[in-house]
Amino acid sequence: MNKRMLIAIVVVVIVAVASIAAWQFSQIPSAEARSIRVGIVAGMNTVEGQDIERAAKLAIDEINAQGGIWVDEWHTKVQVELVLVDTVDDAAGSTAAPVTRAITDQQVDILIGGATTGGTLNGQIPAITNRVPFIITGASLNLVTRRGSLPEGNPLRINDTVGMSYMFHYCTTISDYSYTVAHFLADSVKAKLDSAYSFDSSRKLRLAILYRDDGYGRGVRDVTSTIIKQDSLPIEVVANVSYAPTATTYQSQLISVKESNPDAVYIAGFTADTAEIVKEGINDVGLKSLYIAVEICEDPQFYTLLAQTGDKQILESKIATQWQGDTWYLPKVGTYVEDYKNKFDGKIPGMLGADTYDAVYIYKNAVEQSGTLNKTNIRDAIEATDMPQSLLIMENQKITFSTGTNYHEIMPKTFIEQLVWNSEANALKPFVVYPASMPGIVPFYQRDFALPTDYEPGSP
Amino acid sequence: MITTAGLTEALLWGIANGCIYILLATGLNLIFGVMKLVNFAHGQLLMVGAFIAYEITTIAGINPYLSIFPAMGAVALIGIALERFAFRRVRGTEKLNEIFISLGLIYVFQNLATLFWNENYNIQIPSPLRGLSYSLGEVLLGYDRMLAIAVVIVVLVGLVLLTKKTKIGLAMRATSQRSDTAMLMGININRVYMFTFAVGAALAGAAGALYGIVFSFNPAIGALPTIKAFAIIILGGLGSIPGAVAGGLLYGIAENATGYLTNGIWQDAVAFALLIIVLIIKPTGLFGEKGE
Numbered sequence: 001m002n003k004r005m006l007i008a009i010v011v012v013v014i015v016a017v018a019s020i021a022a023w024q025f026s027q028i029p030s031a032e033a034r035s036i037r038v039g040i041v042a043g044m045n046t047v048e049g050q051d052i053e054r055a056a057k058l059a060i061d062e063i064n065a066q067g068g069i070w071v072d073e074w075h076t077k078v079q080v081e082l083v084l085v086d087t088v089d090d091a092a093g094s095t096a097a098p099v100t101r102a103i104t105d106q107q108v109d110i111l112i113g114g115a116t117t118g119g120t121l122n123g124q125i126p127a128i129t130n131r132v133p134f135i136i137t138g139a140s141l142n143l144v145t146r147r148g149s150l151p152e153g154n155p156l157r158i159n160d161t162v163g164m165s166y167m168f169h170y171c172t173t174i175s176d177y178s179y180t181v182a183h184f185l186a187d188s189v190k191a192k193l194d195s196a197y198s199f200d201s202s203r204k205l206r207l208a209i210l211y212r213d214d215g216y217g218r219g220v221r222d223v224t225s226t227i228i229k230q231d232s233l234p235i236e237v238v239a240n241v242s243y244a245p246t247a248t249t250y251q252s253q254l255i256s257v258k259e260s261n262p263d264a265v266y267i268a269g270f271t272a273d274t275a276e277i278v279k280e281g282i283n284d285v286g287l288k289s290l291y292i293a294v295e296i297c298e299d300p301q302f303y304t305l306l307a308q309t310g311d312k313q314i315l316e317s318k319i320a321t322q323w324q325g326d327t328w329y330l331p332k333v334g335t336y337v338e339d340y341k342n343k344f345d346g347k348i349p350g351m352l353g354a355d356t357y358d359a360v361y362i363y364k365n366a367v368e369q370s371g372t373l374n375k376t377n378i379r380d381a382i383e384a385t386d387m388p389q390s391l392l393i394m395e396n397q398k399i400t401f402s403t404g405t406n407y408h409e410i411m412p413k414t415f416i417e418q419l420v421w422n423s424e425a426n427a428l429k430p431f432v433v434y435p436a437s438m439p440g441i442v443p444f445y446q447r448d449f450a451l452p453t454d455y456e457p458g459s460p
Numbered sequence: 461m462i463t464t465a466g467l468t469e470a471l472l473w474g475i476a477n478g479c480i481y482i483l484l485a486t487g488l489n490l491i492f493g494v495m496k497l498v499n500f501a502h503g504q505l506l507m508v509g510a511f512i513a514y515e516i517t518t519i520a521g522i523n524p525y526l527s528i529f530p531a532m533g534a535v536a537l538i539g540i541a542l543e544r545f546a547f548r549r550v551r552g553t554e555k556l557n558e559i560f561i562s563l564g565l566i567y568v569f570q571n572l573a574t575l576f577w578n579e580n581y582n583i584q585i586p587s588p589l590r591g592l593s594y595s596l597g598e599v600l601l602g603y604d605r606m607l608a609i610a611v612v613i614v615v616l617v618g619l620v621l622l623t624k625k626t627k628i629g630l631a632m633r634a635t636s637q638r639s640d641t642a643m644l645m646g647i648n649i650n651r652v653y654m655f656t657f658a659v660g661a662a663l664a665g666a667a668g669a670l671y672g673i674v675f676s677f678n679p680a681i682g683a684l685p686t687i688k689a690f691a692i693i694i695l696g697g698l699g700s701i702p703g704a705v706a707g708g709l710l711y712g713i714a715e716n717a718t719g720y721l722t723n724g725i726w727q728d729a730v731a732f733a734l735l736i737i738v739l740i741i742k743p744t745g746l747f748g749e750k751g752e
Contacts (some may be wrong), residue, residue: 045574045680047582089680213725244725246684248675251473252719252727255466272582276676279584283591284602285469305582305676309591 033074035081036373038360039108041099041123041134043090047271047301048115048138048352054344055353056082056112058336059360061343069364072371080360083108087123090116091245092214095123103130109373110135112359115296115352116270117141117216118245121156128163133379135168135362137355140296141219142173145408166379168401168408170359172392174216177295177316178224180414184316184434185264186233188416188449189290193263197457206458208239208262208289210253210277212269217242220268220294238262238458243273250277254285261459264290271297275305282309288456290314295414299350303419303428310428311421312452317430318392318414319354324429329441332390354391361390362399383408397440413438418449462721465598470720471713476605478712479612480670484685485692485704486619487663493699494636494656497547498555500562503686504569505661509535509668510677511577514585524585525607528669532662539661543654551653566682573679585672608670615666616705622659623701632656636699691735697748706746710734 040056042049060080063069068077085102087095095114102108103126111127114120115138124144127134136144143156145167150157158164190205209224211217221240228235239260241253254277257265265281267274274293281287292314293302298321306313320329321337328334336357340349366381367373387399395411402409415438417430433449488502513531517524546565550557584590589603623629634642635652643649671677671685692711696703711731718730738746 242725243719244727247719247727248677248681248684249473249477252470252716255469255473255720259463259466272676272678275582284593284600286593286600301582305584 033071033076033078035079036069036071036367037081037083037106037108038363039083039085039099039102039106039111039113040356041085041087041095041102041111041113041120042356043087043094043115043119044084045089046115047299048296048350049087049090049113051299051350051353052113052115052138052356053082053084054340054347055349055357056360058340058343059357062339063360063364069367071367071373080364085111085113087115087119090114090119092118092122095119096126099123100126103127103132108132109375110363110378112137112356112363114138114144117144117219118214120144121147121215124167125158127166128158128160131163131166131375131379133166133168133363133366133375133382135170135359135382137170137359138296138352139216140171140174140177141215142169142175142406142409143215143219145169146406149405149407164407165383166375168362168382170362170399170410171355172295172318172412172414173409174219174223175227176412177318177414178220179227180416180434181266181292181294181316182224182227182231182233182235184314184416184449185235185266185292186231188434189264190234192449192451193457196451197460199457199460203460204234204236206238206261206263207235208241208257208260208265209237210239210241210243210250210257210265210267210269212245212273213242214245217245217268220266224266243269247273248276250280251285254281254287257281258285258287262289263458264292266292268294269297271299271302272305275302275310278306278313279309282454288452288454289458290452290455292316295351300348301350303430306419306428308421308428310419312450312455313419315417315419315430316414317351317417318412319351320415320417320430320432321349321351321354322430324431325446329438329444330389330391330393336391358390358392358399362387393438393441395439415444416449418447467717467720469599469601470716472599472601473605474713474716475709476601476609476674476712477716478708478710479609480667480674481685481688481692481712482705482708483612483615483663483667483670485689485696485708486616486701487660487667488686488689489693489696489699489701489704490619490632490663491657491660492693494632495547495653497558497657498562499547499660500559500686501565501569501682502562502660502664502689503682503684504566504573505535505538505664505682506668506671506685507573507677507679507682508538508569509665510585510672510681511573511668511679512665513669513672514583517585524587524669524673525611527585528611528666531669532665535665535668536658536662539657539664540654542661543657547657548650548653570679570682577679582676582678583672584676585669587673604673608674611666611670615663616701619659619663620701628652628655688731691732694745695735695738697745700745700747703745703747710746 042052068079071078083106085098111134114136117139120139147158148164211221241256243253278291295317298317370377370381389397393413416434418433419428422429431446436445438444509531512534513527516527592603593600631647631652692707696707714734715731719727
């Protein structure tokens, strides 16, 4: 071996050893490395909040089982810690203090959750002020990311544009699901009524809206009326009746609704109040109508509370956790439901938990993309999210956040289920009756919509 | 659209709901009248009564109306424990001590119930009469509510007999007028207080069982009925059982009529406005006496 050859070999070896050493050195976790603290905003006195917490736990345990989330600037995978931000009942007055504590004392890196509109509108303020990214997975009023566009003087307006840019809405909005409900009524229910009762085709469907007297309920009332008008749907809103969010009985409101002779009753309530309304309406007041519940009621408790009374009633939804079919409409939903049931003693997941589960993975993706826990970088990374759809059906089959007028919102698709009493299983089972198809999912539609057995239509 | 039939139905529902409030308010009133004790956790006893009745009905498979009696008994025992181990300890000290104990008990009961009945959120006691109604023309009144009215009447008659026709009732009345004089007359006021608290709690237990048959309930339901019960006893007059009956009926009717005639958000506001009006006109309440 000549001298030049020997020198070349030595140089190559030195370079190789140095490269390996440099690579190994880069793998040593930074001294700053610590667990990632994910604040889960959930009212533990509500079934929705319990579902949110369980789903977040499932996602975080899955991530930790794989070593955690890779944080590039620390050159290591970091474990995720669930910080429960218990907002008790998630009422408007219960949220700001625990969220503030989570930010200032527990130093959370991200906030995920927020079940109710009223609670979230207050709870998001400390997050806006402190520039903490907040992926809102429950409150469906689109205002939660659009408060900056409210007119001057509106008490809900937030002038802090930068602070608002940390808010993300991974949830269907009132507009999303009211659109589905209004079009279902116009397309399927009206057609069924016209044929079953020989109504003239010019007769408009008579709709009563019974809503919680809060931002969410009033939002559903207003948006539904706007959609009916904008899309020139053959629907007449014959009653707008509200009830106090604290109410526990609804007879007097149901009597008012009954006297408006509706063909259908659209209820903007939560799980417990909606179930109670349907039961009191049918059993006590004798309003044998078609009741439409909003997707927040996609919770096993709703099915249990309604029981046989819910036969042939309607539930608008965005995730069919109780899908009745041989194969799941989205394999990911099937895996999620099975994993959730296995982990939590056979409990069936609800809807808000599904949003939260996805949101944890959106955050994981943002950390991996940005390589840091810096909140500004995370905000930018969440805004740039481009992931395949997960548990929710998306218009373009991707998870992306808008940046225009519909600020930081996703593009979900919602659908209509009809609940059918199964006497063998002694339980209500949901079947998709609208729309006929969904992007990328075959088959989806399961059966034709049918009127409830003792159904009585409104006045001709 | 407002119709006579609709208004009548709303008023009848109001009477039925009012009857459940009466039962709760009467228990609260009895405790206040005899012991001069303001128990803010009284609604939580209603909640516990509802859960006990639910468990008895579902586990034993008995008629829900039969579960009222064991629920009353169980809540009475809880009442005895509360009086003996919590309120008696601070009797005679600052009134604030009693108030803070009762406020603390709200959270104790609510959290314990959440712990025990976490799986049974917003449940209802299954009744075979659920969904069955008596029809008066266009007006419907559910059998469960009619039975609730009947149960309340029977319980109240029993209470009146207890206070007017028995020795312990006489001792309760004597203690309510002047506890020190009653003591000098040989009445064991510790026993009277314990018995009074047990009876008051039993009434809350009965109200809870009826509440659970008529409405759905959860561990957090106690607060609002307590506020309503306070409004009712102030409306009817502190310490007066006929006052609690009149106040409960008036409150229930006002609440339901408002819900029917206006938007639901005014339901509580109008009912409390009624309370303010009565207090302005008659500061002692409808049946209250000066000095109470």
